[in-house]
Amino acid sequence: MPAARPSLSHPKSPTNLQALLRGKSPIMTNANKQVRADAPLAPGDKVEHETFGPATVIRAGSFTSLIQTPDGGTSIVSNSCVKVIALAANDNAPIKVFNPADWHGEPIPPRQWYCEGLIPMRTVTILNGDGGVGKSLLALQIATAGAMSLDTLGLAPLAGGTIYLGAEDDADEFQRRLADIARAHGHDLDYLFMLRLISLADRDALLAVPDRTGNMQPTSLWQGLETYAKDFKPKLIVLDTAADLFGGDEIKRGQVRQFIAMLRKLAMEIDCAIVLLAHPSVQGMQSGTGSSGSTAWNNSVRSRLYLTRPDGNDADPDLRILKTMKSNYGKVGDEIRLRWKDGVFVLDDGKPQAGETLLAAKADRVFCDLLSMLNRQGRNVCHVPGTTYAPAVMAKLPEAEGVTKPRLVDAMNRLLASGEIKIVVDGPASRQRQRLVLAREDFGPED
Secondary structure, three states: OOOOOOOOOOOOOOOOHHHHHHOOOOEEOOOOOOOOOOOOOOOOOEEEEOOOEEEEEEEEOOOEEEEEOOOOOEEEEEHHHEEEOOOOOOOOOOOOOOOHHHHOOOOOOOOOEEEOOOEEOOOEEEEEEOOOOOHHHHHHHHHHHHHHOOOEOOEOOOOOOEEEEEOOOOHHHHHHHHHHHHHHOOOOHHHOOOEEEEEOOOOOOOOEEEOOOOOEEEOHHHHHHHHHHHHHOOOEEEEEOHHHHEOOOOOOHHHHHHHHHHHHHHHHHHOOEEEEEEOOOHHHHHHOOOOOOOHHHHHHOOEEEEEEOOOOOOOOOOEEEEEEEEEOOOOOOOEEEEEEEOOEEEEOOOOOOHHHHHHHHHHHHHHHHHHHHHHHOOOOOEOOOOOOEHHHHHHOOHHHOOOOHHHHHHHHHHHHHHOOEEEEEEOOHHHOEEEEEEHHHOOOOOO
8 A cells, every 4th residue: 555645735836947047038238339348258257237237247258248137137238338346266155153162051953864874964965876877866766755755765865845956867757767766656746746857958057157267156047946946945956967067177176165065055055955966987986986086076075975886797787886985974884785676776685686596597507508518528627717617618608598607607606505516536646637517417436
């Protein structure tokens, strides 16, 4: 029986996200006045326009530029009508100074988690994952469980609204994945009324870009998302992926840290968790750390997870491992074994799957058939690696039916343990040789 619907009412219709992201239609202002500015403008520059007041440069040209005003409207203006406003890199609100003595006698606030020990609240968590490993599906599955107020993969996400911004998948792909996730929980799509999706597969998805001084500046897209999130008040925001959303140079540590700080500021303001999906670098994959190209990504967040596949050419293709690579608030090194099944991830209990059992049975049969054939042909093979190593010799034969050497090694060990094959010793004491035989076909002396 499906679980009872969570006691979450449909929220009041939030500010229209499409209007926030789209903005107003551009207004042609002084577009034909070809006057060069004293200094060239750059996207992200904060400027003062003589008519519109403060604005942000969206696209810059030699004579005219596209600016955005605080109300979300955009206008094409002459560069001669604007003046660049110089901003310090740390031009933030006044700093707060705390005296710890003031906390004497007050209760210590407990640590808040979106997923206990995995995703902390009020900060940014990076989820690294190789291309095609399923990190988008995993993040969507966790976000959906939180929106449905249900557990998933042994995790209990904090119940509440969730926002998933995807720069790689279109609406149809989201619908297919969500149908599988809802079905796995025994529900229909109408149960996902606390989930909001933003698909940016068909447009520029940058949330921040560097200005002329190299400081990261939020784009109108981020400002629209920020406004919507403050109205909707989700418990989780998923941003997929950093390569599409970060407009700076990841080698420049300052730009990376400013981008993460921008995300963290929103997480703290609306009391939510933010999960940023990212691809690991080649070195990160080779080292097994899953880190991105710059150490600034890892150093700028308080939590980082890595979704990967097991090593080895013969590894189970449906198995995944979620590792805690960094956790300032919890334990590092924990692993969750997951398995892809029917469009979703499920916990892997470590028991052989039906398909794996069939493959093992086939490998055992092929090993026995080939061992019998080789012995009838007088071609001795043994269990010791070398020129007559049985799994290596058998894997090269056309009769191997595609069974790989690693699977034949496992089959040999199983058959030796069960007694179906055995090791016999031939030849004089000065030159003895070991070989493998089927126990039922051994009519020679005992070894």
